[in-house]
Amino acid sequence: MPPRASTLQARLFPQGYVDLGRQLLLFAAAYYAYRYTRGWVNTPESAAAAFDNARALIDVERALNVFIEPGVQALLAGNQWVLDAASWVYINAQTTVTLGCLVWIYLFRNKSFYFVRNMFLTAFFLALVGYVLYPAAPPRFFPEWGFHDTVEDFTNIPQDSVTIDALFNPYAAVPSMHVGFSLMIGWPLAILCKHRPVKIFWATYPLLVTFVIVVTANHFLADAFLGALTAGAGAIVALVLAQLRPVWAFRGDPEADDAVAVRVPSAATEPAAA
Template identity: 50%
Template sequence: MLAFLTRPSRLLPNGPIDAALQLVVVVIAYTLYQNTRGLINDQLGASQAFANADWIVSTERLLHLDMEAGIQSFARSVPGLSDAASLMYLNAQFSVTFGAMIYIYLRHNEAFGFVRNMFIGAWTLALIGYVLLPTAPPRLVPGLGIHDAVAEMTKVDPADQTSTVSKLFNPYAAVPSMHVGFSLMIGIPLARLSRHRVTKVFWSAYPVVVLFVVMATGNHFFLDGVFGALAVGISALVARRLGQLRPHAWQFGAREPVPEGAAS
């Protein structure tokens, strides 16, 4: 009688119950990540955050990777580019990411379990990073001459503690950069899953564009992005290992999509 709740269809590959379950899992995991991220913010950690930022600045200069000021200067010299980067920064981590996850679930369900597990692993590693390595973003570090492009565009002061958003906002959660991490976790899978050259190129380039965006807006150092990529790499290895435990559900591309003729 209730078979329709688990029966695959053209819209929901594994039926309504599975779709609801996956939604609940992702929403709970992301909510825990966001709320915990916002709580890891105290005055004692602020001094350490600036000390860690100074270490990153010194390391980048030693390795000749200190490109943030130059990238922001370029973005500000091109009419509209800085605002476009700010808009993308505001949307890349939530709208684009979760839109892509929904697309993967609906159109490439055989890869969704792997991608979901990778995200949960990366969120966990990110929280560990925020605790162990609180780091101020370039826009807050004195002497670098880097502007807060997002604040300039939106006219919203991120330091305003009276807003509801500020309660979930941690200005010292720069390492690892999960903007870069998220872009890799959707860009690489979608590039692999895409059948058309244009979309393959687009999703392959997407993480590079996001890396440019986070530096152009003054929100991350280059090395923040490197740490984000490292978190993704570790999470991908964990997701791959989990896929060996449940190959049918959690391996990337382990299952074939439901044939249209078999859908009801």
């Protein structure tokens, strides 16, 4: 194989075709597990429980004097461009941004990908348990508290429409995996990227996402806090797995990854990551 083609193959398939297929299957299984739980909890009984649970969260936040979400929305009500930008980020954060970052880490920082993968899958599993055991309605379902659905305004598609409801669980607010995913993407990229402005962006990305979920009335601060705890639990499990299987450890040296990427991995010298 010509050297240039070998380099391209090494970049696109850092651990070979089988490994790429394995990662795709794992994330596909996670997605369909989410779809399964969506159908499981999307019932009239769960809907009633979701509204009761959300009201309980409001009561807790009010007791702690942190129920600031309606005030944040009211403060920005006249800044339509801020609301539209926040709505765009909310829509894309879980899909385009997260998936794009996972692909980039797999292709360009492959040695760290398996730690990030294990962290993601663990946190996602914990989130699914939370969605089943504690369904919760998002703030946008409580206009009596002054909440307004900015994403619906931005897209002109109601978030409780048949199309949206078929894809997403409307009562999967606790924990907020917008925040969880932003931490599990932002923290690794703040380490793995080489340029300081990019590092700063990814380091502050979770704060941006937390602002977005509040200003769009899609999560309470309590949801964000629990999402961060879920991401932390995923990181702890990933660390334990890395101790058991060192090839799954996080490698925070982008220069070393760039050096490895220019050669074709050899099964005789590099153990399979799996």
